[in-house]
Amino acid sequence: MTGIVTVEVGLGDRAYDILIGPGLIARGAELIQKRLPKARAAIVTDENVAAAHLEALVESLAGAGNPPAVIKLPAGEKTKSFDSLETVVDQIIAARLERGDAVIALGGGVIGDLTGFAAGIVRRGMNFVQVPTSLLAQVDSSVGGKTGINSPRGKNLIGVFHQPKLVLADTAALDTLPLREFRAGYAEVAKYGLIDRPDFFAWLENNWQEVFSGGPARIEAIAQSCRAKADVVARDEFETGDRALLNLGHTFGHALEAATAYDGARLVHGEGVAIGMALAHRFSARLNLASPDDAARVEAHLRDVGLPWRMADIPGSLPDADALFNYITQDKKVSRGALTFILTRGIGQSFIAKDVPASEVVSFLKENHPG
Template sequence: MSEPVKVEVGLGERAYDILIGPGLLGRAGAEIAARLPGARVAVVTDENVAAAQLPVLQAGLEAGGVSSTVITVPPGEKTKSFSHLETVVDGILAAKLERRDAVIAFGGGVVGDLTGFAAGIARRGMPFVQVPTSLLAQVDSSVGGKTGINSPRGKNLVGVFHQPKLVLADTEALDTLPVREFRAGYAEVAKYGLIDRPDFFAWLEKNWQAVFAGGAARIEAIAEACRAKADVVARDEFETGDRALLNLGHTFGHALEAAVQYDGARLVHGEGVAIGMALAHRFSTRMNLASPDDAARVEAHLKAVGLPWRMADVPGGLPDAEALLGFIAQDKKVSRGTLTFILTHGVGKSFVARDVPASEVLSFLKENHPG
C-alpha cells in the first residue's frame, strides 16, 4: 500500500500522529509497537464492529507482535454510561494490564469516548490508541483528547481530557458503514469548512459525491478535517478559548439528542449536528449577524447530501421550546448561567458568542419548532 497521510497534533511532549489511509488495521501492531514498545493491549469495541472488522485488527496486532485481549460493549449512544464505564475498567484490570500497557478504542465515537475515559482513569491513567471505524470518529471524536460519558442530565457531562498516543484512521474501515452513518459523519466534515475554512466548504459543495464514493477525495476530506481540528487543539487543548469553535451546531444538536433520549433510531449525533449547524446559521441571521443567503446555502448543501437540516426532520416529535431551552441551559457551553453559542458572520466566519439572551433563543426555538 502507499504510505498513509500523516497529520501531527502538536502538543509538545504529548504530540501524536494521525495516520489516514487504507490498510492501517493490518499495520496496527507495527505502528503501536514503534511508539509503545513491549505494550500489551486491551481492545475495546462494540458488537457490530467486532463482527465486521475485529479479525483484521487482531491479525494486524499479531503481525506486529502485540498481544491483545478484547472487551466488547453494546453499540449505540446509551453505551456511554456509568455501567458500561465500569465494565470496561473492570475488563482492563481483569486482563492484568499494567500502567504502561495500552487500551485501544476500536469503533465509532461512542466507543472512542467511553474507552478514552476508561483509559484516563484506570490505574490513574494508561496510554490509549484511537482506531476509529466511522467517519464521524475519524474526523472528530478520535482527535483532541476529549473523552467521557453521558448523564441523564445531558450529553458528555462526565469525562476527562486524555490525549491518545496515536490515531489510525483506516479509510477501508468505512466501507462497511451504513450510508446513514456515513452521512452523519459527513456533517462533522462540513463543520470544519463552516468554522473557518470557506474554501474547504466550497470544495465539499463540488466534491461531496466523490467523498461519498471513496478513494482520493475521501482521504483528502478526512485529512483536511483532521488538519483543521489538530490546529485548533494545538492552540487550545482544554477548550478555554478557540476550541469552543469546534462546537458549531453542537449546542442545538445536543439539546435535540437529549430531547429524544439519545435514541439512535430517531437521531444520531451527526444528524443532530447537521440540524444544529443549520439552526446556528439561521439564528445568526435572526440576530442580524449574517446574510440569509449564507443560511440558505448551508441548508441547501445539507439537504443535497441527504442530511436533516430542520427540527421538523426529527421523527416522532419534540418537547416544546421551553423544554428544549432547558436542555440547552444544561449543556457544557453554559458559563455562569449565561448562554454561549457558536454563531457566524457567514460561511467560514464562525465566532464564540457569549451572553446570548435566553429570551432570543426561546423565541427562535418557538419560531422553528415543528409543533
C-alpha cells in the same frame, strides 16, 4: 508509508500522529509498536464493529506476539454510561494491564469516548490508541483528547481530557458503514469549512459525491478535517478559548439528542449536528449577524447530501420550545448561567458569542419548532 497521509497534533512532548489511509487496521501491531514498544493491549469495541474489523486487528497484534484482551460492548449511544465504564475499567484491570500498556478503541465515537475515559482513569492514566471506524470518529471525536460518557441530564457531562498516543484512521473501514452513518459523519466534515475554511466548504459543495464514493477525495476531506481540528487543539487543548468553535451546531444538536433520549433510530449525533449547524446559521441571520443567504446555502448543502436540516426532519414529536431550552442550559457550553453559542457572520466566519439573551433563544426555538 505509501498512500498514507500523516497529520501531526502538535502538543509538545504529548504530540501524536493521525495516520489516514486504507489498510491500517491490518497493520495495527506494526504501527502501534513503533510508538509503544512491548506494550500489551486491550481492545474495546462494540458488537457491530467487531463483526467487521476485530479479527484483522487481533490477528495483527497476536501475530506480533501480543495477543490482546478483547472487551466487547453493545452498539449505540446508550453504551456511553456508568455501567459500561465500570465494565471496561474492571476488564482492563482483570487483564493485568499495566500503566505503560495500551488501551485501544476500535469503533466509532461512542467507543472512542468511553474507552478514552477508561484509559484516562485506570491506574491514573494509561496509554490510549484510537482506531476510529466511522467517518464521524475519524474527523472529530478521535482527535483532541476529549473523552467521556453521558448523564441522563445531558451529553458528555462526565469525562476527562486524555490525549491518545496514536490515531489510525483506516479509510477502507468506511466502506462497511451504512449510508446514514457516513452522512452523519459528513456533517462534522462540513463543519470545519463552516467554522473558518470557506474554501474547503466550497470544495465540499463541488466534490461531496466523490467523498461519498471513496478514493482520493475521501482521504483529502478527512485529512483537511483532521488538520483543521489539530490546529485548534494545538492552540487550545482544554477548551478555554478557540476550541469552543468546534462546537458549531453542537449546542442545538446536543439539546435535540437529549430531547430524543439518545434514541439512534430517531437521531444520531451527526444528524443533530447538521440540524444544529443549520439552526446556528438561521439564528445568526435572525440576530442580523449574517445574511439569510448563508443560512440557505448551508441548508441546501445538507439537503443535497441527504442530511436532516430542520427540527421537523426528526421522526416523532419533540418537547416544546421551553423544554428544549432547558436542555440547552444543561449543556457544557453554559458558563455561570450565561449562554454561549457558536454563531457566524457568514460561511467560514464563526465566532464565540457569549451572553446570548435567553429570550432570543426561546423565541427562535418557538419559531422553528415543528409543533
